Amino acid sequence: MLLKPFTFYLPITLSEALTLYASLEEVRILAGGTFLLNSLKLLKRKGTKTPQNILSLRKIDELKGVYLEKDQLVIKAMTIINDLFASPSLVDNFRVLKTVCRNISTNPIRNMATVGGNLTCRYTWTEMGAVMIALGAYMHFIGKDRKEAIIPAEEFFNTGAKTDKIFTHVAIKRDKTASIAYRRVRKNSDVDVPLLAVCVKTNFKEDHFTNTRVTVNNGVTFARRDFILEEFLNNSSCQNGVAKEALDHLDTSIYDTRSDDYKKHMFRLSLKNAIIELVEKQKNV
Numbered sequence: 001m002l003l004k005p006f007t008f009y010l011p012i013t014l015s016e017a018l019t020l021y022a023s024l025e026e027v028r029i030l031a032g033g034t035f036l037l038n039s040l041k042l043l044k045r046k047g048t049k050t051p052q053n054i055l056s057l058r059k060i061d062e063l064k065g066v067y068l069e070k071d072q073l074v075i076k077a078m079t080i081i082n083d084l085f086a087s088p089s090l091v092d093n094f095r096v097l098k099t100v101c102r103n104i105s106t107n108p109i110r111n112m113a114t115v116g117g118n119l120t121c122r123y124t125w126t127e128m129g130a131v132m133i134a135l136g137a138y139m140h141f142i143g144k145d146r147k148e149a150i151i152p153a154e155e156f157f158n159t160g161a162k163t164d165k166i167f168t169h170v171a172i173k174r175d176k177t178a179s180i181a182y183r184r185v186r187k188n189s190d191v192d193v194p195l196l197a198v199c200v201k202t203n204f205k206e207d208h209f210t211n212t213r214v215t216v217n218n219g220v221t222f223a224r225r226d227f228i229l230e231e232f233l234n235n236s237s238c239q240n241g242v243a244k245e246a247l248d249h250l251d252t253s254i255y256d257t258r259s260d261d262y263k264k265h266m267f268r269l270s271l272k273n274a275i276i277e278l279v280e281k282q283k284n285v
Contacts, residue, residue, distance in 0.1 A: 003040050004050045012059045014142070014168070020055055021166060022144035027053040029166065031078060031117030034109055063116075063168060066090075073172045077116030082107070084115055093135060093178040096199070100131050103184055103194070116167045119153075122160075127197055129157050130223035131182065134199040134215040137172045141165035157222040177203050181277040183270035195219055196267055200233075200274045204282045207238040216267075220258045226251045229271070238282045243275035 011017040021027060028051040030036050040050050057063055063078040066087040073094050075084060085101035104110055104127060118128040119139065132153040139156050141149045143165040184197040196219055202212040212233045217223040232249035236242050247268050255267040
């Protein structure tokens with residue numbers, strides 16, 4: 001057998017899922033299954049203890065969907081990646097999510113994997129986290145006590161992406177004036193796993209960078225912001241030399257963590273090209 005025996009639960013409502021989650025011991029939540037099942041196989045091969053109970057959220061319709069609500073985008077946790085990609089709601093600052101969705105693995109995987117699974121799987125290299133931080137997203141959870149907790153994506157990943165609650169949805173404020181550039185480098189041509197990713201979001205005001213967020217996924221630690229680069233950009237104007245100069249204002253601890261010379265180079269090239277893209281977009285406005 002590829003997996004150790006476990007009891008499988010398939011609730012059809014969130015209320016039923018919460019009741020089960022509160023009553024079961026040694027339980028793991030199954031979203032799309034692309035991460036958890038591989039993890040369980042690995043634990044079995046290592047002879048490590050695996051959970052006795054698996055609680056699947058696949059049949060809960062109230063946890064699926066993407067829609068605009070007033071001034072924000074709501075993405076339910078069990079929305080599959082391809083459904084998010086196809087959503088007509090991905091406009092303005094949400095458009096970057098199309099690029100992220102298309103980068104994720106293969107089409108069969110994108111037809112199984114969910115937004116919630118990508119954000120809460122606790123693999124450091126997954127791509128949604130960096131972009132959610134750049135967009136200033138808020139993650140919504142419901143606990144066993146049925147109380148809601150709302151946590152900024154940045155805080156969630158800064159504290160190790162741990163939770164004992166059920167993730168229900170993510171909400172992102174709409175920003176029609178934001179300018180966003182995203183770069184991603186894969187590890188190799190055979191396995192489409194990201195080596196690194198960077199996302200730069202800013203609001204230009206009279207050709208000056210403002211409200212800039214630079215979020216970095218180094219594949220080793222959870223996605224985090226480069227506050228040193230943000231400060232430099234927020235004190236800079238939209239000029240040709242800013243991208244090159246920006247490379248002298250980096251929090252090197254982010255980019256140099258378990259990085260060889262190639263990876264360090266690709267970080268700097270990705271950041272430079274992202275900033276150049278933003279500058280060129282602004283000059284063409």
